[in-house]
Amino acid sequence: MRVRISWVAMGLAAVLGAGAFVWTMRYxxxxxxxxxxxxxxxxxxxxxGTVEAQVVARVGFKxxxxxxELAADHGDVVEAGRLLARIDSQEQNAxxxxxxxxxxxxxxxxxxxxxxxxxxSVVYAQRQQTNQRRQALLARGTISIEQAEEAQLAETTARAxxxxxxxEVVAAKARLGDAKAQYAFEGAILAQHELRAxxxxxxxxxxxxxxxxxxxxEAIFTLVDPATYWVLAYLDEARTGAIALGQRATIxxxxxxxxxxxxxxxxMGLEADRVNEERRVYVACEDxxxxxxxxxxxxxxxxxxxxxxxxxxxxxxxxxxxSHGQGTVWVIRDGRLARRSLTFGQRTLDxxxxxxxxxxxxxxxxxxxxxxxxxxxxxxxxxx
Numbered sequence: 001m002r003v004r005i006s007w008v009a010m011g012l013a014a015v016l017g018a019g020a021f022v023w024t025m026r027y028x029x030x031x032x033x034x035x036x037x038x039x040x041x042x043x044x045x046x047x048x049g050t051v052e053a054q055v056v057a058r059v060g061f062k063x064x065x066x067x068x069e070l071a072a073d074h075g076d077v078v079e080a081g082r083l084l085a086r087i088d089s090q091e092q093n094a095x096x097x098x099x100x101x102x103x104x105x106x107x108x109x110x111x112x113x114x115x116x117x118x119x120x121s122v123v124y125a126q127r128q129q130t131n132q133r134r135q136a137l138l139a140r141g142t143i144s145i146e147q148a149e150e151a152q153l154a155e156t157t158a159r160a161x162x163x164x165x166x167x168e169v170v171a172a173k174a175r176l177g178d179a180k181a182q183y184a185f186e187g188a189i190l191a192q193h194e195l196r197a198x199x200x201x202x203x204x205x206x207x208x209x210x211x212x213x214x215x216x217x218e219a220i221f222t223l224v225d226p227a228t229y230w231v232l233a234y235l236d237e238a239r240t241g242a243i244a245l246g247q248r249a250t251i252x253x254x255x256x257x258x259x260x261x262x263x264x265x266x267x268m269g270l271e272a273d274r275v276n277e278e279r280r281v282y283v284a285c286e287d288x289x290x291x292x293x294x295x296x297x298x299x300x301x302x303x304x305x306x307x308x309x310x311x312x313x314x315x316x317x318x319x320x321x322x323s324h325g326q327g328t329v330w331v332i333r334d335g336r337l338a339r340r341s342l343t344f345g346q347r348t349l350d351x352x353x354x355x356x357x358x359x360x361x362x363x364x365x366x367x368x369x370x371x372x373x374x375x376x377x378x379x380x381x382x383x384x
Contacts, residue, residue, distance in 0.1 A: 029377035034332065034363040035355070036382060041308040043346045045243060047281065049233035051253070051297040053226075054282075055199065058219035061087055062192045067212050072221065074206055078197040084221055087214060089193040096190050099183035106176035113172040117165035124158040131155040201225040204295060229293045230266065231285065233301040234278040239347070242305040243268065249283045252300040262286045265303060302349070313352035314364055319344065322353075329355075330365035330372060337365070337376045 065087030072084045134151040137143045205222035208214055231251055235243070249263040262285070269280030283301050319327035322344065331340040340362065344353040355364060363380050365372075372378075 029335075029379055030337070030369055030372065031379050031381045032330075032332065032365045032369060032372075033367045033382070034380040035312050035314055035366045037310055037312050038308075039310055041311045041313065041348065041354075042304055043242070043306045043308060044349050045235055045239045045303045045305055046349055047233040047235035047278075047301050047303075049231050049283075049299050049301055051293050051295055051299055052230060052232045052282075053224045053295060054228035054230060055201070055225035056222070056228075056295070057198055057224075058222045059084070059195060059198060060216075060218045060220045061085075061195055061214050062216060063087065063092075063189065064216045065089075065193060065214060067208055067210055067214055067220075070206075070208075070210050072197075072203050072206070074203055076203045078201065078203060078223070080197055080200045082197045083194060084197055084203075085195045085208075085214075087193050087195075089190060092186070092190045092193060096183070096186040099179070099186040102179040103176070103183050106172070106179040110169065110172040110176050113165065113168040117162070117169045120158070120162035120165040124155070124162040127151075127155040127158040195220065197223060199223070199225060224295060226290075226293070229285065229288070231263065231283045231299045231301055233281045233283055233299070233303075234273075234276070235281050235301075235303075237272045237277050237279045240268075240279045240281065243281060243303055244305075248304050250302040250304075251283060251285050251288070253288075254298040255294060261288045263301070306346075308346060308354060311346075311354045312358060312364065313348060314344070314355045315366055316347075316351045316353060318366055318368055319353065327353075331358075331362045332365060332378050332380055333359075333362050335377055335379070336374075337372055337378045338374055340364075 067085055068088050069086040070084075071086075072078055072082070078084070131151040131154065134143060134148045138145065138148040201223045202225075203221055204224050206220065207218075208220050214220055243265060245265050245268065247265045249265060251261045251263045252259070253261070263283040264286065265281060266284045267282035269282075272279045281301070281303070283303070314329060316322065319329055321328055325344050326341065327344055328339055328341050331338055340359075342358065342364075343356045345356055346354045358364065365378075
C-alpha cells in the first residue's frame with residue numbers, strides 16, 4: 001500500500017513539474033528590453049583612408065645626363081625656383097655658344113646688306129636724275145636718241161639693283177630671326193640641365209645620387225606642399241547621400257593613437273568605384289600638428305552629417321528582412337508580443353536604425369528571444 005502511494009506521489013510531482021516547465025516555457029510573461037526615445041542623436045558616416053596631398057609633384061630632367069650637382073635632399077624645405085640638381089652641360093654649352101655666334105654672323109650680314117641697299121638707293125637716285133636731264137635735252141634736240149636711251153637703261157638697271165639689295169636685306173633679317181630662334185632654343189635646352197623647384201614645399205624623396213645617370217622624364221625628387229595635406233577617405237556609397245562640402249569631421253591618424261583632430265569636407269569625388277561601391281571624399285585637417293603628416297599613412301574619418309532631434313533607435317540585428325528602409329520587428333502592444341513592419345531611416349555608427357511609423361502604445365523589442373511568439377504576454381524592460 002505504501003509503495004502504491006509513493007508511486008502516485010511521484011507521478012503527481014512529475015506531472016506538476018512538467019506543467020510548471022511547460023507554463024514557464026510557453027506562457028510565463030517575458031521581460032524584454034525595449035527601445036526608448038533618445039534626444040539629439042548624431043548621424044555620422046565612417047570611412048578608412050590615407051593621408052595624401054593635393055599639391056604633390058615628382059620632378060626630373062627633360063634631358064638625360066649625368067648628375068654633377070645635388071642641391072637638395074630628403075626633408076629639405078625649398079622655395080619655388082630653388083636649384084635642386086644639375087646635370088652635365090658641356091655639350092649643350094658648346095651648342096649654345098655656336099648658336100650665339102650664328103646670331104652675331106647674322107647681325108653682321110644684315111648690316112652689310114643694309115649698306116648695299118643704301119648704296120643702291122643712292123645710285124638709283126643719281127641715275128634717275130641723269131635720265132631726267134637727258135630726256136629734257138633730247139626734247140630740245142641737244143643730244144642724240146642713243147644717249148637718251150642709254151640714260152633710261154641706266155636708271156632701269158639701277159632700280160632693279162636697288163630692288164635686289166632691298167630683298168637681300170629682308171632675307172638677311174629673316175636669317176637673323178632664325179639664328180636668334182636657334183639661340184633661344186639652345187638656351188632653353190641648356191636651362192633644362194638645371195632642375196628647379198616648381199613650387200615652395202618639402203622634399204619627401206630623392207631617388208638618385210651624385211654621378212648617377214638620370215633618364216629623360218625620370219623622377220629625381222618628390223615635392224609636396226605641406227599646406228595642402230588632406231585625408232582621402234573611401235566611404236560606402238550607400239552612406240554618402242547626406243554628405244556635403246563643409247561638414248565637420250573627426251580624423252584619427254594611425255601614428256597618433258588616442259588623438260583626434262578636427263577636419264572638414266573639402267571635396268567629394270564625382271565618380272564612385274564600380275567594384276568596391278565606394279566614393280572618394282577628401283577631408284582637410286584643421287588642427288593637425290605641423291610636420292605630423294606621413295604621406296600614405298592610414299587614417300580614420302568620421303563625418304557628422306546631422307543630428308536627429310528625437311529618435312527611437314533599433315539595432316540592425318533584431319530587424320528581419322531589412323531592405324530599402326523596410327523591415328519587421330517584435331513590438332509589445334497591450335502587454336502582448338506582435339510582429340510589426342516599420343520604416344527605418346538614418347543609421348548610426350553603432351549599427352542602429354531610426355524607426356518611424358510606431359503606433360501609440362507600442363514599444364519595440366531590441367533583443368531576440370527563442371520563446372517569443374505572437375500573442376505571448378510580455379513586459380517592457382529598459383535596456384542598460
